[in-house]
Amino acid sequence: MQEFIQQLINGLSLGAIYALIALGYTMVYGIIKLINFAHGDIMMVGAYVGFFSLSVLDSNILVAMIYAMLACSILGVLIEKIAYKPLRYSTRIAALITAIGVSLFLEYFTLFLLGPAQRVFPDTAFPVNNYNIIGVSVSNKDIFVIVSAVILMLILQYIIRMTKTGKAMRAVSEDKDAAVLMGISVDKTVSITFAIGSSLAAAAGVMIGVYYNTVNPLMGIVPGIKAFVAAVLGGIGLVPGAMVGGFLMGILETMVSGYGNSLYRDAVAYGVLILILIIKPTGLFGKNTGDKV
């Protein structure tokens, strides 16, 4: 039982990170139906900004996170304006290829600038304390990651549900043409979506940096693809789906490694995804909509 609770906590903190990245994926997808493959790399850039503000500017962790979120929201908007906007009315697959190009560019430009070697977060950035509660080890890092992920998700929910901007975002994702007719600026809404999605990725990046102490230029690929899978698992385009999908993915991976065979962890994760897609093609939270003629 102790072991199970321990594994559950392990899974939750891993899942919180996946969920944060998945949120950005899902928001962008929801609004312009683009699988933004560069999202994981935006997370990487966020992690680097966090790293430099912690180690060079000596700022504290929350300030570093805010810097990273700001920098990445600008980066996200720029990427959208330069690379995706010209393709908004061409095929989605063309945009997908561009996203792959942007992803490669971010990875290898960072690698070129900073070298492929990993950078280590300073110890002082986040002093670790381990708490031992009835044989289950919980560190303040776990708590930090889970709590800040939940807070960010709540803020996001507030923005989407309660504010005018959120309303505009929902409107554009529901029906772009109708939204235009209602006087909503699609360009602006898309930009805001990219800004928010990218800043969430940046937050996740700083969290990964703090949680695992290191950053490197190719760190975004694996969590990026996993988070994408998580978003699809929950039902892509749906914010609650991304959250639940992220946590599920984290717990699933942890449980497979913990109780099954760690060598097959990734295969099982993808296997469950495919199974869910086959049973319920729109993901756990997706609504089935028939094709219209």
Add this chain to the structure above:
Amino acid sequence: MKRKISKKLAIIMAMVFMFSIIAGCGGDTKTPEKTDPKAATDKIKVGLNVELSGGAATYGTDARDGALLAIEQINAAGGILGKQLEPVVRDNKSAADEAMTISSALVGEKIVAQIGPLTSGDVAGSTPIMMEKKIPLIAPAATAVNVTVDEKTQKVRDYIFRVCFIDPFQGTLMAQFAANDMQAKTAVIYKDTSTDYAKGLAEYFKKTFEEKGGKIVAEEGFVKDDRDFKAVLTKIKNLKPDFIYVPGYYQEVAPLIKQARDLGITATIGGCDGWVSDDLVKVAGAANLNNTFFTTDFSAEDKDEKVVKFVNDFKAKYNKSPNSFNALGFDAAQMLAQAIKDAGEAQPEKIKDALAKIKDFVGVTGKMSIDASHNPIKAGVIVEYKDGKHVMKTRIQP
């Protein structure tokens, strides 16, 4: 319908045809400049076929840095046989097919020898070209046994050499240490399953440890770029092994050890030369590294004169402390220089013969001689971490 197909076919063929012509012409026009006699005489070209992008980019870049430092120093000291070495660096994208293409391109540039690639798989991709064109290849870090010896025929590959340990050596060494010195009865293997290197080490560790009467209670794996190991570690914790063997690279091992200690695992942890990096201490934490041991041929804290000089020079050039890849890249270039000197002429086949005869070459990864299978015979060291510092535990001569 048939007509339509053949139509398209004709056009396609015409294009393939055109391209072959263009490619062919490209080859022809390039040939004269390559055989320019002047260029061939005052410089000795050395190919660096390394991983600068893709999954193994860190290893390739590190080895390149080491090799370039060595070449720079050799040139500053007047070169070899009165000639300067000219490095030709190419990125093989961490792919075996690309490694082959790069090798053939380097051969076209008239290199006398090639350093790299880093991973055993990429070396394998490059091997057929080097064998066919009779140009020696020195692998800085390819550890699989079959890199230098053909598995099927058991024949040594004439032109392929390496400066690193082979898998059996380190795995066996650590198993002996665990069973004899640490009196371990049970062990868990937690290996990097994405590299043949770690898998090879694990295989020989298991074999020797079991021969010594020990028991492997679990075999787990992680893959490159994993950063979360807590699930498996929680499982390992409940198995209460005496010893945990973690063959892999420092990028993954550092957070792994940290998470293991955070979870309260106090067992001895053993590793290999992939651990060697300052980052291990920075990420894992000095206290967490107590009671960990690793096998290696290189330590940046070694007090040996040559190593101290290398570490200082490296720090001066790259502003960081060298890891084992830097050292192996450095030694590969140094050994090549030695071989060219011994050969008395920068001619590939003579260099190959000289490489095969290398004896008591002193590199920063120890004194080595090349054996009949083209592997270096060099001493292995077991290093212990004490409060973040390397402490030489035992030195084992082969």
Add this chain to the structure above:
Amino acid sequence: MQGSGKIGGRLIAEVAAVAALFMLGQFLISTGMLEQYYQIILTSMCINIILAVSLSLINGFTGQLSLGHAGFMAVGAYASVVMTNRLDLPFIIGILAACLGAALAGFIIGVPTLRLKGDYLAIATLGFGEIIRVVLQNIDYVGGPSGIMGIEKYTTWAWLFASTILTLVVIVNLINSSYGRAIISVREDEVAAELMGINTTRYKVIAFVVGAMFAGLAGALYAHYFYIIKPESFTFMKSFDILVMVVLGGLGSTTGAVIAAIFVTALTAFLQSFPAIRMILYALILIIVMIYRPQGLMGNKEIGRKTLARLWGGKR
């Protein structure tokens, strides 16, 4: 009968052209006029053409976004190497095993997933591709993560040339047949196609299986040229590479896929001289081409005899 005589004449001329092309390649290679470096690039080119054309059948003509093509290539590569290297059987058996194995994998994966639409299918195929890789990584018989080394070099110019031509002939034929019209109707409007009584799933599966089979063929050729195969060579990044060629060439254009495969291979080779920034340049070129030519180099047009005839006519 008059017409058929004319067709026969053309056919003979075309067969002769193909044969001449083959002979020319053979001549350049066997006399060493084509340096080894260019031979390797030519080989990559042919393999990429097979991969791009086969994926173009699935992505371009059937309109089903598949991101698992590298997985089928892996199945083909491993199946053929098990035959030739492990069981010491002749290369032709290896090729057949590769095609059959990959086609079977395509069938097993296609039947359940092709009910999915758009991005869901994309992610499911990506998942399957990765599962194939993870499974291969854990089978010790085929070398686990280190793969199989020392594969015999059976892939000659003759095999390459024949395979490329075969792929083109079969896929172009398929597209121009009644099957092909059904397949394209699925892409254009699945609901309408279904209403017209077309069993869309069946045609999707056919396209998928044929595409997978040729990816398997490419895998076999690849394995027996590049000496080593390992699971890491077949990640989703490889699938992306193939997809890039298809989209760059233009969705629904076989000639486009061929041109793009040649272009991308040549570009990769050209960028080798800039080791430090090669991937940055590649990424930039990708983005720029897509922005200025989102429909791909060829759109959905083909270069056929008609196009050439028109050009000719214009000149006259």
